[in-house]
């Protein structure tokens with residue numbers, strides 16, 4: 001089997017999701033520190049110039065959900081999707097909600113929070129409207145016991161953990177509100193996720209790279225200034 005190579009940077013929530021899934025599946029892989037880029041050579045691997053990229057040995061793949069599905073299809077031994085069709089669809093439903101209505105919303109504010117830019121008040125207002133709808137939807141959908149679909153974390157847990165963490169940092173900074181607290185009922189799940197060896201490895205690298213990233217970008221955000229500890233703490 002060709003060794004899998006994950007191209008990405010430890011600050012990226014999406015890279016961290018794929019990395020955590022590879023670790024949870026106990027698959028051997030090489031982590032190749034790589035920044036997103038619009039260079040023609042990189043876009044041969046990643047058409048949008050984004051990370052993560054998985055070099056599968058039969059071609060490169062981007063888009064986290066596609067990568068996660070590929071890994072479960074090709075390496076079914078440690079499945080990270082529920083077996084039953086309905087549960088599997090429900091898990092994907094939650095992933096889609098988090099991707100479109102939480103992460104992609106919070107991402108619109110990354111410039112003013114993490115990248116030394118500014119956010120327009122109109123953007124902050126419109127993002128808040130969608131985040132409020134998504135928060136209510138996730139409160140309704142999520143009831144971890146201890147994980148969302150069983151006694152092992154699956155794609156949906158990993159996807160939620162890394163994306164809610166970054167969204168929570170944004171909502172606390174911009175709105176002085178915590179999306180994780182407002183969804184509610186996630187404290188035991190967060191503790192169970194944090195206790196995973198995969199999480200320890202990924203978040204340890206995140207923490208040190210994040211400090212450097214914020215300093216390099218002259219970011220307004222300071223992890224130690226947050227009102228409450230971020231979910232990785």
Ligand SMILES: N[C@@H](CCC(=O)N[C@@H](CS)C(=O)NCC(=O)O)C(=O)O
Pocket residue numbers: 011012013014015036037048049050051052062063064065
């Ligand atoms: N939909 C993509 C999102 C990936 C993404 O946005 N990656 C960010 C880093 S977290 C990136 O490469 N940003 C650089 C850019 O957008 O040019 C996925 O699911 O993998």
